[in-house]
Amino acid sequence: MAYERIHPAVLVAYFLSVMIPAVFTLHPMMPLMALAGVVLLLLLTEPAPPRVRTIIWMSLLFLAVVITNPLFNHRGRTELFFLNGHAITLEAVLFGLRNAACVIAVLLWCHCMNRFVTGEKWLAILGRHLPKTALLVSSAMRLVPLLRKRGEEMRKSQQALGLYGDGDAMRQLSGGAKVFSMLVTWSLDHAVSVSASMKARGYGLRGRTTYSVYRFRREDAILLTLLIAADALVLTALAGKALSFDFYPVLNGSRNALTVPGLMTYGLVVLFAPIWEGRNRLLWNCYRSKI
Amino acid sequence: MELLQVENLTFTYPDAKKPALTDVTYTVREGTFTVLCGASGCGKSTLLHLLKKELAPFGKKSGSIRFDGTDYESLDSRVSASQIGILMQDPDSQIVADVVWQELAFALENLGTERSVIRTRVAEMATYFGIESWYHKRTGELSGGQKQLLNLASVMTLSPRLLLLDEPTAQLDPIAAGNFLSMLERVHRELGVTVLIAEHRLEDILPMADRVLVLTDGALTLDGTVDSLADAVREGHPLLAGMPAAARLWKLLGMPGDMPLSVTEGREMLRAVCASNVTPKASLNNAETAISKATPDTADAAVSETRKSKSADSAESAASLSEVYFRYERNGKDVLRDCSVDIQKGEHFCLLGGNGSGKTTLLHIIAGILRPYAGSCRLFGKKLAAYRSGELANGITALLPQNPKDVFVTECVKEDWLLACKTTVPEAEREETVRRTAEMLGATHLADCHPYDLSGGEQQKAALVKVLLRKPKLLLLDEPTKGLDARYKEELLAVLKKLKDESVTVLTVTHDLDFAAVSADRVGLCFDGGVTAVKPTHEFFTENSFYTTAACRIAGKMFPGAITCEEIVEAVKGEQA
Numbered sequence: 001m002a003y004e005r006i007h008p009a010v011l012v013a014y015f016l017s018v019m020i021p022a023v024f025t026l027h028p029m030m031p032l033m034a035l036a037g038v039v040l041l042l043l044l045t046e047p048a049p050p051r052v053r054t055i056i057w058m059s060l061l062f063l064a065v066v067i068t069n070p071l072f073n074h075r076g077r078t079e080l081f082f083l084n085g086h087a088i089t090l091e092a093v094l095f096g097l098r099n100a101a102c103v104i105a106v107l108l109w110c111h112c113m114n115r116f117v118t119g120e121k122w123l124a125i126l127g128r129h130l131p132k133t134a135l136l137v138s139s140a141m142r143l144v145p146l147l148r149k150r151g152e153e154m155r156k157s158q159q160a161l162g163l164y165g166d167g168d169a170m171r172q173l174s175g176g177a178k179v180f181s182m183l184v185t186w187s188l189d190h191a192v193s194v195s196a197s198m199k200a201r202g203y204g205l206r207g208r209t210t211y212s213v214y215r216f217r218r219e220d221a222i223l224l225t226l227l228i229a230a231d232a233l234v235l236t237a238l239a240g241k242a243l244s245f246d247f248y249p250v251l252n253g254s255r256n257a258l259t260v261p262g263l264m265t266y267g268l269v270v271l272f273a274p275i276w277e278g279r280n281r282l283l284w285n286c287y288r289s290k291i
Numbered sequence: 292m293e294l295l296q297v298e299n300l301t302f303t304y305p306d307a308k309k310p311a312l313t314d315v316t317y318t319v320r321e322g323t324f325t326v327l328c329g330a331s332g333c334g335k336s337t338l339l340h341l342l343k344k345e346l347a348p349f350g351k352k353s354g355s356i357r358f359d360g361t362d363y364e365s366l367d368s369r370v371s372a373s374q375i376g377i378l379m380q381d382p383d384s385q386i387v388a389d390v391v392w393q394e395l396a397f398a399l400e401n402l403g404t405e406r407s408v409i410r411t412r413v414a415e416m417a418t419y420f421g422i423e424s425w426y427h428k429r430t431g432e433l434s435g436g437q438k439q440l441l442n443l444a445s446v447m448t449l450s451p452r453l454l455l456l457d458e459p460t461a462q463l464d465p466i467a468a469g470n471f472l473s474m475l476e477r478v479h480r481e482l483g484v485t486v487l488i489a490e491h492r493l494e495d496i497l498p499m500a501d502r503v504l505v506l507t508d509g510a511l512t513l514d515g516t517v518d519s520l521a522d523a524v525r526e527g528h529p530l531l532a533g534m535p536a537a538a539r540l541w542k543l544l545g546m547p548g549d550m551p552l553s554v555t556e557g558r559e560m561l562r563a564v565c566a567s568n569v570t571p572k573a574s575l576n577n578a579e580t581a582i583s584k585a586t587p588d589t590a591d592a593a594v595s596e597t598r599k600s601k602s603a604d605s606a607e608s609a610a611s612l613s614e615v616y617f618r619y620e621r622n623g624k625d626v627l628r629d630c631s632v633d634i635q636k637g638e639h640f641c642l643l644g645g646n647g648s649g650k651t652t653l654l655h656i657i658a659g660i661l662r663p664y665a666g667s668c669r670l671f672g673k674k675l676a677a678y679r680s681g682e683l684a685n686g687i688t689a690l691l692p693q694n695p696k697d698v699f700v701t702e703c704v705k706e707d708w709l710l711a712c713k714t715t716v717p718e719a720e721r722e723e724t725v726r727r728t729a730e731m732l733g734a735t736h737l738a739d740c741h742p743y744d745l746s747g748g749e750q751q752k753a754a755l756v757k758v759l760l761r762k763p764k765l766l767l768l769d770e771p772t773k774g775l776d777a778r779y780k781e782e783l784l785a786v787l788k789k790l791k792d793e794s795v796t797v798l799t800v801t802h803d804l805d806f807a808a809v810s811a812d813r814v815g816l817c818f819d820g821g822v823t824a825v826k827p828t829h830e831f832f833t834e835n836s837f838y839t840t841a842a843c844r845i846a847g848k849m850f851p852g853a854i855t856c857e858e859i860v861e862a863v864k865g866e867q868a
Contacts, residue, residue, distance in 0.1 A: 120390050120427075141389040145431045157697035160658040160690035161711065161761060166681030178700040186696065189743045193384035198397075199345040201446065202372030207403035211396040211410070 007220040008121035031102035037270035069096030237262025295319040299354035329506035331748040335489040376446035382438035436467025456488040461774035521550035532777030536841035557845040609796040615666030628820030641807035644817030689763035695754035699742035711760040747774040
């Protein structure tokens, strides 16, 4: 995976630079580009083809957003037809399409971010500035699956010891409550021993440092600089109303000197991930053929 | 050089009537390996915790502890944190972080080590301990043995001078325990760390030790080399039951000379015994007849009886599984595959096998917790599926789970015991049953405690009392001897004997071969998803040369058929007669 070698902070910065501008402007090109980029990225990186269920759900969501907007929003001048005495306008349909594309694009980018930026990487980012919080999050992340496992084990054992009786609801309920209260006791007990083990290894001494396996390399610095430059341009365009777009009453995009450079830069940012992935894949094939 | 000096240490817990430790005095030299032994609850843990300043329990303390010449009262907390490492019993409750590398870096971070130094030190430790392949794994996904290795590595990142270990292998299976102890020995030998370890597994640990300390009821009753243990053992010290098979045999035979510890030494001793007697050929025959006389005949008789009747009457089986398949996930691997086994009424059946061979799964299926997706299971002649929900757990089967903590659901042990009794019985009678059952296992003193305040061995005991109070026809035990000292094992054996008289069927899953050898009627080996090699106990152990008891390996070709020390002794006596 080409993303394994990018520093988590740069990764997060990248995903935010893709998602934020797409949400904060109504320009229809933005979500379309974001959607195109993420679809390409998914085609290149997704290990298994998406399940039919996922595709169906996504399509349903898309349709729902597209349909609801013109049904409840009757602004816009270009009337297509009337439904129950209300006008369904072209502008409202297009606005629905734009929103749907935006929702789906952000969902898919989030999915990618989740896959590339694992919990451990979030902690590495947090750890620098909020070491205590990072440690807390880390131990919480450990505790949740542990608690679930303990609860399941206790439930099974108690079932084999007849705590739940022969299936009558009252016994089941009181048994469940007993197991739950014991689980709470267990977690307190666990917390005490963990804190003992922490103290034994010097937790609480002054001058704690944090360690991370991720190093900020030259490549990361270059990528981050480029990203910041691109972001600056896109944000300036956003602030300068270069990417503003009105759907109502009629479609009307504002244009100035920054519109085209802004859109192009955003397009480059969005396409960066699939290009980077594709390039690394090509390179890899190249190296492999030489081995 | 003396690293640790303890003088006249007496310690009393608040509200306790008598001190947990009385007048303990000893020194530990730098670079030595000291084993601390004694029965459960004799004060081993208290002593170890007092040596680690941060974990010292509250209570009244007198006497002094000096580390490297400095009194504990004035010991710098940075020195104490980095130079004294401690490892406890439960692997899970010592891990702080979510991912392995975070855990390894934790102690170094606390001491404010620089990033570049941490990187080197963590890399060094991961390589040394063979952690590399799971360096990025989540700590929750590790096996118990890996967790305890991680805990050891995590303590070692600070390169401590003194390592305190409180029964670190009690929760591990024998293979993981062996790995852990050999890693510990390597750490001691190659890095020169001073080790002070409390441990039940004397068989594995004594060959590594320079020195042995024995605690009895809070007082130090023995302090010397491993050889000096010999005198105590010769006089029948309670420690004897936990000694390696060779040493036990040495005592039972009343041999002179050095106490043997390993199988090889034991075999040499036995050879010497044979050589000094009649010709080997004759002795062999004698031995065989002696064994058949000596073996606990009740067990063998029961087996032959059941074997005779087996073909005739299928209703005689307590549990019978045929061609059972089970998996945990739909796309997962079969944990049980074409698994068939038949457990006879009234017998004690021991199921042995490695980790992940499906032993516990099989037990859970019989207990009705898990449901196989193919094959048939019958309990006492009735299909498992035909039992109503909860009917099974009500007087038919009762399961002692691997983790005894799972058994308790109240804040007081006695309350849990009462909860296990049948509700139809009047209260006074229930109290009486509880009292009798607890007495039988020597657990009466645990009644008023909180279950989580008990030590691992005591929890096991209290849990077994609760399981027995369910009055099952088929008792299912999952690793009942895990973390137990030798004395309690004997008590457990007595209980099993009593259950046999009451013709309760017992199915035990265990790693403990010695336990199986002395208690089981028949033994089965779980392997590759099925139960193979179901045989009467003697046959099973004598036919195996590797997967067998230490006593059987010592007896070897000299006394074929003997699988316990007692049987070897009988054989030798038979030969001398």
